[in-house]
Amino acid sequence: MTPDIASAFGPLLRLIDPETAHGLALRALRLGLAGSARVDDPRLAVQTLGLSFANPLGLAAGFDKNAVALAPLSRLGFGFVEAGTVTLRPQPGNPRPRLFRLVEDRAVINRMGFNNDGIETFLGNLDRRPRGVPVGGNIGINKENADPERDYPALVRALGRKVDYITINISSPNTPGLRDLQGEARLKAILAAIAADMPSHPPLLVKIAPDLAPEGVEAVVATCIDGGVAGLIVSNTTIARPKLRSAQAHQAGGLSGAPLLRPSTEVLRLAARLAAGRLVLIGVGGIASGDDILAKLKAGASLVQIYTEFAYAGPGLVPRLLHELLHALSREGFASVQAAIGADL
Numbered sequence: 611m612t613p614d615i616a617s618a619f620g621p622l623l624r625l626i627d628p629e630t631a632h633g634l635a636l637r638a639l640r641l642g643l644a645g646s647a648r649v650d651d652p653r654l655a656v657q658t659l660g661l662s663f664a665n666p667l668g669l670a671a672g673f674d675k676n677a678v679a680l681a682p683l684s685r686l687g688f689g690f691v692e693a694g695t696v697t698l699r700p701q702p703g704n705p706r707p708r709l710f711r712l713v714e715d716r717a718v719i720n721r722m723g724f725n726n727d728g729i730e731t732f733l734g735n736l737d738r739r740p741r742g743v744p745v746g747g748n749i750g751i752n753k754e755n756a757d758p759e760r761d762y763p764a765l766v767r768a769l770g771r772k773v774d775y776i777t778i779n780i781s782s783p784n785t786p787g788l789r790d791l792q793g794e795a796r797l798k799a800i801l802a803a804i805a806a807d808m809p810s811h812p813p814l815l816v817k818i819a820p821d822l823a824p825e826g827v828e829a830v831v832a833t834c835i836d837g838g839v840a841g842l843i844v845s846n847t848t849i850a851r852p853k854l855r856s857a858q859a860h861q862a863g864g865l866s867g868a869p870l871l872r873p874s875t876e877v878l879r880l881a882a883r884l885a886a887g888r889l890v891l892i893g894v895g896g897i898a899s900g901d902d903i904l905a906k907l908k909a910g911a912s913l914v915q916i917y918t919e920f921a922y923a924g925p926g927l928v929p930r931l932l933h934e935l936l937h938a939l940s941r942e943g944f945a946s947v948q949a950a951i952g953a954d955l
Contacts, residue, residue: 628709628718632921636674639682644925646685649932653939653946656689658890658912659813659840661744661774665689665932666947667903670894670915671748671777671817675726677735684743687928691740692915693732694748695779698761698768700728701752704784708863712856716898717867718918719858720847721784724750729768736772747773748817753785762800763807766814775812781819781846783864789819794829801837813840813890818881820845820874820895827877831884841890843915844878845870867918871896875909882910882955898923900934907947908954 626634638644654665668690669683677693684691703725710719726732732747739745749765751758762778769776778800780791791797797816804814816834818827834842847864854869874895882891893911897903898919906914920927935947944950 627707628711628921629706632673632709635921636679639679642682644682644686647687647925647929649687649929649936651932651936653936654689654932656912656947659775661690663689663744663913665935666907666911666913667928667931667935668692668746668892668913668915669920670917671695671746671779672720672722673917673920677732677739677745677747680735680745681738681740684740686925687932688743690744690746690774690913692746692748692777693736693773694726694777695724695750695782696726696729696732696747696765697724697750697752698729698764699752700731701725701754710858710861710863712854712858712865712867714855715859715867715869716919716922717854717856717865717869718921719861719863719865721861721863723753723784724782729765733768733772739772744774746775746777746815748777748779750779750782750785751788758791758796758800759803763804766804766811767808769812771812773812775815775840777815777817777843779817779846781817783819783847783849792818792822792826792830794833797830797833798837801833801839805838815839815841815843815890815892817843817846818877820848820870820877821850822877824880827880828884831881831889835885835888839889841892841912842881842885843892843894844881844911845874845895848873866895867922868896868898871898871902875905878906878911879909879955882952885910887952897931900931900936900938903931903935904938904942904944904950907950908952910952910955912951
């Protein structure tokens with residue numbers, strides 16, 4: 611089966627509960643039913659974070675929380691895959707329903723609450739990770755009995771060299787108090803605790819919210835630079851509710867998808883200007899076309915990630931986006947992805 615054929619089953623999955631559909635999609639991936647696709651073109655290659663990426667398009671955390679389908683996902687043509695969010699202890703997450711499609715808005719609201727099987731299961735699944743495609747691990751704290759200055763270092767230590775980079779998730783809106791960790795003092799303390807516990811580790815990235823005020827972005831950027839962070843992922847889901855048409859727009863949780871494209875890109879551009887090349891940036895939020903990817907690159911991203919549009923469009927989206935990106939690069943006179951990074955700054 612090819613990714614395009616697998617994508618043709620998408621409308622059927624949208625007839626059932628979105629979380630059940632997500633589980634079925636993961637099962638199909640593990641069975642190899644999504645096929646494979648590669649877009650090999652040297653213009654897409656990116657060298658960053660000390661790693662080689664065949665292309666800048668990655669899968670964001672949240673899709674494969676327990677790292678069960680990394681190899682099948684890599685075969686779809688992604689340049690990298692980020693698994694998680696994983697916590698030290700297993701947790702069920704918030705009560706269902708907790709995942710909502712906003713079809714009219716090409717968006718999703720989720721309040722999953724870091725549901726995952728815990729770090730021990732995650733580590734075992736990483737033994738089956740693909741080779742040749744960078745894999746990131748996204749880490750978070752448990753809802754109960756959490757100590758960020760204790761738990762984040764423990765998670766970094768556990769992942770060790772099993773992943774190519776580690777993302778510190780301090781911006782999900784679905785764990786009480788988590789976003790408070792984006793404050794300068796708390797983030798500084800977490801980074802200091804990690805450095806003291808494990809001075810040598812894979813590159814660290816911090817995932818931030820699109821709802822930060824400009825002064826908040828400035829504080830995060832400065833703290834990350836001072837704390838030895840390699841980069842930022844911009845951004846997580848938003849608690850804002852722009853003008854939406856769906857009947858599910860009132861649901862609590864984080865909004866992702868098309869409505870996030872503009873605000874997340876604005877925060878990305880601000881972070882890029884403030885970082886001035888001292889942080890690697892990964893752009894996330896609302897990507898649905900090659901032009902969207904190019905806009906993120908020009909705003910300062912070296913890499914990008916997708917999730918919501920992948921859930922709507924299916925596996926065939928990945929090669930389509932890469933071909934569209936190649937056309938967009940050519941149209942705007944860029945010789946490569948690397949040449950487009952930061953072009954609008």
